[in-house]
Amino acid sequence: MTNVMKTQVGIIGAGPAGLLLAHLLQISGIDSIVIDGKTREDIEGVVKAGIIENPAVEVLVESGVTTPEQLAGVRHDGVEFHFDGHTHRFDFKSLINRSVWLYPQHETLIDLIAARVRAGSEPLFEHLAEDILDADTDHPRIVGKTVSGEPFEIQAQMVVGADGSGSIARKAVNGSQFAGFFREYPFAWYGILCEAPPSSEELIYSRAEEGFVLISTRTDKIQRMYFQCDPELDASTVSDAEIWEKLQRGVTGTTLKQGPIFRKDVLRFRSFVAEHLNKGNVFLCGDAAHTVPPTGAKGMNLAFSDVLWLNEALREFFTTGSRALIEKYEENALNRIWKAEHFSYWMTSMLHVAPDATEFDKHRQLGELYMLTESEYGNKLIAEGYTGWAYGASWK
Numbered sequence: 001m002t003n004v005m006k007t008q009v010g011i012i013g014a015g016p017a018g019l020l021l022a023h024l025l026q027i028s029g030i031d032s033i034v035i036d037g038k039t040r041e042d043i044e045g046v047v048k049a050g051i052i053e054n055p056a057v058e059v060l061v062e063s064g065v066t067t068p069e070q071l072a073g074v075r076h077d078g079v080e081f082h083f084d085g086h087t088h089r090f091d092f093k094s095l096i097n098r099s100v101w102l103y104p105q106h107e108t109l110i111d112l113i114a115a116r117v118r119a120g121s122e123p124l125f126e127h128l129a130e131d132i133l134d135a136d137t138d139h140p141r142i143v144g145k146t147v148s149g150e151p152f153e154i155q156a157q158m159v160v161g162a163d164g165s166g167s168i169a170r171k172a173v174n175g176s177q178f179a180g181f182f183r184e185y186p187f188a189w190y191g192i193l194c195e196a197p198p199s200s201e202e203l204i205y206s207r208a209e210e211g212f213v214l215i216s217t218r219t220d221k222i223q224r225m226y227f228q229c230d231p232e233l234d235a236s237t238v239s240d241a242e243i244w245e246k247l248q249r250g251v252t253g254t255t256l257k258q259g260p261i262f263r264k265d266v267l268r269f270r271s272f273v274a275e276h277l278n279k280g281n282v283f284l285c286g287d288a289a290h291t292v293p294p295t296g297a298k299g300m301n302l303a304f305s306d307v308l309w310l311n312e313a314l315r316e317f318f319t320t321g322s323r324a325l326i327e328k329y330e331e332n333a334l335n336r337i338w339k340a341e342h343f344s345y346w347m348t349s350m351l352h353v354a355p356d357a358t359e360f361d362k363h364r365q366l367g368e369l370y371m372l373t374e375s376e377y378g379n380k381l382i383a384e385g386y387t388g389w390a391y392g393a394s395w396k
Contacts, residue, residue, distance in 0.1 A: 003152040007033040008318060010142045010156035012169055014043055014123040016105065017286030017303040018162035019112035024063060024311040024395050026119055030318050033154055034121075035142070037128035040113060047193065047218065048105035051076075051203075051297035053388025054098045056304045059395050066103075066111050074102040079386065081351075081373065082206035082213075082252045084366050088373040089202075095380050098387040104218060105300055127152060132159055135172040135282045158314060159282045162303075165272070167288035173279045182272040185293065185348065186355050187211065189267040190229040192243060193222060196259030205295075206250045207369060211353040212295075213250025223259070226267070228352055235264040269293045271341055277306075277330040285310055290337050295351060296344035301388055305336045308393040332392060343385040 009025060011018045014036035022032045036043065052060070060066050077093040092098050116122055126147040133141045142154040161169020170177045189212070197220060204215035211228030218224050227246045240261050248256050272291045277284045286303035309332045313325035325332075350368055354361065372378035 003150065004155065005033055005152065006155045007031050008156065009033075009158045009160060009314060010140075010154040011035070011160045011162055012129045012142060012167075013161070013163035013286070013288070014038075014109075014113070014125065015162060015164060015286060015303075016108055016112065016300050017288075017307050018160065019109065019116060019123070020059075020065070020304060021160060021162065021285070021307045021311055022121065022123075023065065023112065023115050023119070024307065025314060026121060027063065027396065028311075028315045028319075030314065032121070033156075034116070034123035035127040035129060035144070035154070036123055036125055037147070038125065040123075040125045043125070044106060044110045044113065046106055047222075049216065049224065049294065049297075050102070050104040050106075050108060050300060052101045052103040052108070053297075053301045053386075054100065055388045055391045056301050057101050057103075059304060059308070059391070060108075060111075063395055065108075065115050070111075071101050071103065075099050076102060076202050078202050080200065080202060080204045081369065082204055082208070082250070082254075083369045084207075085252055086373075087252050090379055090382050090386070092383045092387050095383040096387065098383070100297070100387055102217065108300065129163065129168055132161075132169060132172040132282060135159070136280055138281060140172075140281055157281065158317075160310065161282065161284045161288045162286045164287045165291050167284065169282060169284055169288055170274055172282045173277070173284055174275045180272055180274040182270055183345070184270050185352075186231070187228050187352055188231040188233070188269070189214070189226040189294070190233065190235065190238065190243070191224065191226045191263075191265050191267050192261045193218070193224055193263035194259045194261045195221060196223050196257045197221070198223060199256045200254055204251055204254065205347075205351055206252075207351045207353070207365065208250035209353075210246065210249065212351045213247060215247070215251060215254070215256065223257075225256075229266060230355075231266065231268050233266055235266050238264070267294070271345055273334075273337060273341060277333055278326070283310055283329065285333075289333070290341065292341055292344035293348045294344075295347040296340065297386065298340040298344050302337060302340045305340075305391055306333050308391050308395055309333045311395060312393040335392065336389060339385075339389060
């Protein structure tokens with residue numbers, strides 16, 4: 001027997017986008033069901049990066065997902081750029097009076113899931129969506145199976161695909177998972193997690209002679225660091241000694257604090273924006289709608305922007321019956337999406353050395369970095385983009 005459930009909004013994906021949307025909808029009295037094929041332990045246990053912009057923090061705090069006290073020790077008021085033997089700090093507070101917060105994605109998910117549990121609407125884990133039926137009607141349906149093979153069906157008025165870069169909802173909206181605009185990059189990041197104290201109080205972005213290096217952090221005991229590599233590189237072929245040597249060469253005037261490396265991986269990335277973000281009563285948001293290179297720290301923040309626009313549109317529909325904001329969802333969301341796509345592409349191209357870069361390309365790249373860092377307006381441009389543009393929609 002198929003387990004049939006009914007709701008106003010069916011949400012595929014218990015990631016940052018899906019969970020925040022369900023949280024905000026419930027505040028407005030709108031019912032939703034969130035499903036995900038993974039277990040709660042899997043979702044909460046995968047350590048992921050997370051720099052949260054100023055506007056995103058305001059939403060998470062004001063809507064009750066987290067508290068200022070929880071975030072008090074993770075505020076970052078700037079970042080450093082290292083290049084050509086020089087170091088430059090972008091002081092966000094003095095430039096534009098804003099900050100970012102080191103709020104890793106898995107910690108965000110833990111807090112968002114806890115908020116759903118407190119509200120009595122825990123996501124349905126181990127429920128794998130297989131298709132969206134009747135997508136062209138006023139009553140789309142999500143069909144799938146639990147991990148034990150039991151079929152289920154969610155009957156909804158609206159369906160939201162917040163199911164990541166492998167989204168099945170993309171097919172319902174665009175006819176294909178791959179319909180859209182994308183750019184591949186000829187490099188990847190070799191990343192490590194290590195047991196060590198932080199090497200820097202703030203993130204270091206380095207354009208080294210061999211390519212990009214990022215010195216990041218997770219906790220006071222666990223650090224995350226990356227260096228540019230070939231996308232086809234086998235992570236197991238690089239020794240610990242080689243890793244530390246590559247990372248250390250990438251920074252200027254900072255001695256990295258080393259420790260046991262317990263994770264090595266190669267992170268491939270690309271830029272992507274889906275051709276359309278909704279069709280009828282089916283919507284895309286978060287990584288289902290777009291992906292960005294991690295260089296600009298925009299992924300989760302951009303998902304939250306989508307959610308605010310979609311929450312506002314659905315709230316208007318269920319309150320008044322008007323589809324005016326639903327019809328404008330794609331246009332409204334794309335404004336910030338393309339700004340973030342550009343910022344992420346810009347940071348990536350400015351700080352990485354392409355495999356086919358000529359000497360002209362390398363000198364021009366350094367000229368761009370000097371032009372930005374030596375200009376008050378250049379400093380403010382980086383600070384504004386990194387800390388995040390104001391959201392166009394309100395969560396309440």
